[in-house]
Amino acid sequence: MEETRKNLLEVRDLKVSFFTPAGEVKAVDGVSYTLGYNEVMGIVGESGSGKSVEAYAVIGLLQNPGKVIGGSITFEGEDLLSYDEEQMRNMRGKNISMIFQNPMTCLNPVYTIGNQLMEALTCHDDKISKEAAKERAIRMLELVGINNAEKRVEQYPHELSGGMRQRAMIAMALIGEPKLLIADEPTTALDVTIQAQILDLMKDLQRKENTSIIFITHNLGVVAEICDKVSVMYAGKIVEQGDVGDIFYDPQHPYTKALLASMPRLDEEEHERLIPIEGTPIDLLDPPQGCNFGPRCKDCRKICLTKKPPYADLGNGHISACWLHFMDGAVKKEEA
Amino acid sequence: MVTYTLKRLGAALLTLLIIMTITFFLMNAIPGSPFLTEKSTPQQIALANAKYGLDKPLIVQLKNYVVNYLKGDLGTSLKMQEGTPVRDIIFHQDKFIISIKLGLLSLAVAVILGIPLGCIAAYNRGSWLDGFLRVMTTVGVAIPGFVLATMLLWIFAVKLGWLPTISGQLPDFKSYIMPVISMSFYYVCYVAKLTRTSMLDAINQDYIRTARAKGVKTKMIILKHALRNSLIPVITYLGPVTAGIITGSFVVESTFSIPGLGKYYVQCVMSRDYPVIMATTVVLSALVIFMNLVVDIAYKIVDPRITLTNKED
Numbered sequence: 001m002e003e004t005r006k007n008l009l010e011v012r013d014l015k016v017s018f019f020t021p022a023g024e025v026k027a028v029d030g031v032s033y034t035l036g037y038n039e040v041m042g043i044v045g046e047s048g049s050g051k052s053v054e055a056y057a058v059i060g061l062l063q064n065p066g067k068v069i070g071g072s073i074t075f076e077g078e079d080l081l082s083y084d085e086e087q088m089r090n091m092r093g094k095n096i097s098m099i100f101q102n103p104m105t106c107l108n109p110v111y112t113i114g115n116q117l118m119e120a121l122t123c124h125d126d127k128i129s130k131e132a133a134k135e136r137a138i139r140m141l142e143l144v145g146i147n148n149a150e151k152r153v154e155q156y157p158h159e160l161s162g163g164m165r166q167r168a169m170i171a172m173a174l175i176g177e178p179k180l181l182i183a184d185e186p187t188t189a190l191d192v193t194i195q196a197q198i199l200d201l202m203k204d205l206q207r208k209e210n211t212s213i214i215f216i217t218h219n220l221g222v223v224a225e226i227c228d229k230v231s232v233m234y235a236g237k238i239v240e241q242g243d244v245g246d247i248f249y250d251p252q253h254p255y256t257k258a259l260l261a262s263m264p265r266l267d268e269e270e271h272e273r274l275i276p277i278e279g280t281p282i283d284l285l286d287p288p289q290g291c292n293f294g295p296r297c298k299d300c301r302k303i304c305l306t307k308k309p310p311y312a313d314l315g316n317g318h319i320s321a322c323w324l325h326f327m328d329g330a331v332k333k334e335e336a
Numbered sequence: 337m338v339t340y341t342l343k344r345l346g347a348a349l350l351t352l353l354i355i356m357t358i359t360f361f362l363m364n365a366i367p368g369s370p371f372l373t374e375k376s377t378p379q380q381i382a383l384a385n386a387k388y389g390l391d392k393p394l395i396v397q398l399k400n401y402v403v404n405y406l407k408g409d410l411g412t413s414l415k416m417q418e419g420t421p422v423r424d425i426i427f428h429q430d431k432f433i434i435s436i437k438l439g440l441l442s443l444a445v446a447v448i449l450g451i452p453l454g455c456i457a458a459y460n461r462g463s464w465l466d467g468f469l470r471v472m473t474t475v476g477v478a479i480p481g482f483v484l485a486t487m488l489l490w491i492f493a494v495k496l497g498w499l500p501t502i503s504g505q506l507p508d509f510k511s512y513i514m515p516v517i518s519m520s521f522y523y524v525c526y527v528a529k530l531t532r533t534s535m536l537d538a539i540n541q542d543y544i545r546t547a548r549a550k551g552v553k554t555k556m557i558i559l560k561h562a563l564r565n566s567l568i569p570v571i572t573y574l575g576p577v578t579a580g581i582i583t584g585s586f587v588v589e590s591t592f593s594i595p596g597l598g599k600y601y602v603q604c605v606m607s608r609d610y611p612v613i614m615a616t617t618v619v620l621s622a623l624v625i626f627m628n629l630v631v632d633i634a635y636k637i638v639d640p641r642i643t644l645t646n647k648e649d
Contacts, residue, residue, distance in 0.1 A: 061548055085554075093551030100549075105542040110564050110639055120550040156640045172550065 006077075008179055008212050009035040009058070014071035016050070016057050025284045027053040027066065029236035035180070040206060040213040042223035042244070044259070045233035048281055051216045054233070055182045058214070059096050060088035075180070094124045097173035101185040103165035107157035113168050114153030117141070120175050140171040143208075145201060163194035167201065174209060181206075182214045187222060199225050220263050224248055229317070232256050235282050235292035242318030252312075252320040255293045291323065299324060337636075341629070348625045352618060353402065359617045360398050363610055370414040370608040388414060390610075401614060411611030416604055422615040426597070432619075434506060435589070435596035439582030441516050443574075446523035446581070451563075451570065453524070454531020459558055461536060469528065476525025485518035485591040503592040515592045519585055523577060530573055534566035541565070567638050575631030579624040 016028035028050040035041050043051040056062045058073055073080040100106045108116060117137035121128055141149035144167040157165055166186060173181055187195040203226050206213055215227055223230055230247040232240045240253035251257045261275040279296035282288060288295060290305040303323050312325035371384040385391045389400060404411060410422040417425060426432050457469040493501040503511040539562050547561045589599040604612040635642050
């Protein structure tokens with residue numbers, strides 16, 4: 001019980017910038033969150049909001065010219081940012097795993113599924129025998145619901161369907177029994193039925209294997225399906241964070257509200273129109289002085305354009321960065 | 337795989353037949369005769385023509401070639417080494433062997449140096465090492481073999497006296513050095529360039545990110561995941577080139593006075609030694625065809641997505 005109360009991952013004020021010829025792009029600008037053992041957190045946001053970059057920073061896969069320039073990432077009490085490349089390599093696959101968006105291109109086409117699964121074991125453990133690794137690979141494939149696993153380990157990625165490949169990717173990510181799985185849009189490239197199957201599988205495995213998951217997506221439906229808590233990101237910052245119920249039924253930040261309003265719902269009137277979010281995301285090369293969402297916000301006030309909003313604590317771990325929370329109660333009521 | 341190979345062999349025989357036909361008519365289209373010298377009289381020429389069957393209609397001559405080749409008889413030399421069986425000239429007088437030795441060695445150098453150099457350049461992209469290799473390979477593919485050969489001769493044989501000027505039958509290790517460098521330098525550079533490009537392409541693929549996320553060591557990522565995927569363009573290039581290298585470069589053989597097949601081939605054409613021209617052409621063509629088959633099978637080994645089937649299947 002003691003263990004469950006401690007946090008698996010703590011990210012504090014993380015800042016990641018890309019140093020491009022055009023200038024510094026602050027892709028992640030002061031992101032903080034904690035993730036407990038056995039917890040699933042969704043990171044939601046539109047393209048370019050920095051949700052993937054933030055995750056790449058955690059697993060240490062940032063590519064040039066991206067750099068962590070501030071903050072801390074603590075995994076089981078260890079400061080990951082102080083790790084060198086070899087230590088990080090040892091973390092990857094063993095303690096932290098990742099699955100990606102496009103299963104069609106994420107597996108190496110010239111090696112068998114089995115070879116690639118086994119590699120995830122052998123690259124951390126020189127002593128494991130080939131037979132044992134293969135046995136484990138077959139068991140993992142069975143666990144992710146691939147029939148005929150003995151045959152599948154000998155097959156190449158091109159001989160498997162998209163959904164099957166994503167299952168194989170999940171098997172590969174979980175074979176080392178990691179404590180944290182980062183899933184970067186794992187269902188986006190799949191069709192809807194397969195999406196649902198993969199989500200069910202991930203929920204199931206999360207329970208069986210006791211893995212914490214960071215689930216990155218732009219699909220709010222997926223978040224509602226699988227996550228315990230949600231961080232909503234906009235332009236490199238978390239604008240709202242809270243339990244999945246609070247975010248869906250009691251959203252406080254105008255961006256979250258707008259996002260939910262733009263999503264099709266089954267319980268809506270038949271001819272009800274979806275409400276798009278007007279405008280385009282800000283230019284991260286030249287961020288505004290005030291709130292990043294200010295220029296697109298329907299409730300934008302003067303102060304929103306001149307000063308960055310602080311987080312308002314709304315109780316139960318629910319936070320939202322918006323000036324509206326700091327104005328008189330009437331305004332807040334009206335919005336809700 | 338077996339049916340495929342058999343089909344390809346059948347196609348190869350047909351190709352060789354066509355090559356023989358074309359070579360035969362081209363040969364006969366060049367004016368002159370193997371027996372034409374300053375002293376020869378028309379009667380002597382007619383006699384010699386009759387002796388070797390050159391008086392018969394062309395189509396009959398061609399038929400005789402084909403029938404004899406099927407029996408394994410490549411004919412006898414008319415001029416270069418009058419009366420000697422062509423088969424002996426090609427296979428038993430070290431000409432073929434010398435060219436093959438030199439060629440295989442050059443090919444090995446091209447692969448053994450070219451691929452790692454390309455990997456090193458790709459891995460250190462943008463560094464001074466990459467820059468140096470880029471300049472070297474660009475210069476390498478721009479310098480013609482004969483210029484390099486002459487330069488090497490002048491520096492190492494004439495000025496420094498470290499290496500022999502005439503390589504001859506390639507008796508020792510020293511005599512190989514300059515011919516092999518002259519023949520392989522271009523290929524080393526080209527293979528390095530090709531490997532670098534396709535390696536960079538491979539490194540940016542999603543499966544490399546997956547491998548990194550698994551915690552695979554950087555060395556293994558390059559050697560296992562990226563290299564195999566980047567070898568396909570290199571194989572495509574090496575196939576036809578291999579035949580070219582093995583059959584020897586006339587220029588290099590001439591520069592270093594190596595009595596190889598390449599040099600001999602040109603001399604045969606000059607002296608209209610028809611059976612030798614024909615046999616050499618067929619042997620070289622067979623080698624090219626064979627290398628193409630090897631390349632196709634190598635593809636299959638490197639990339640499992642490629643299936644070896646004929647279109648009709």
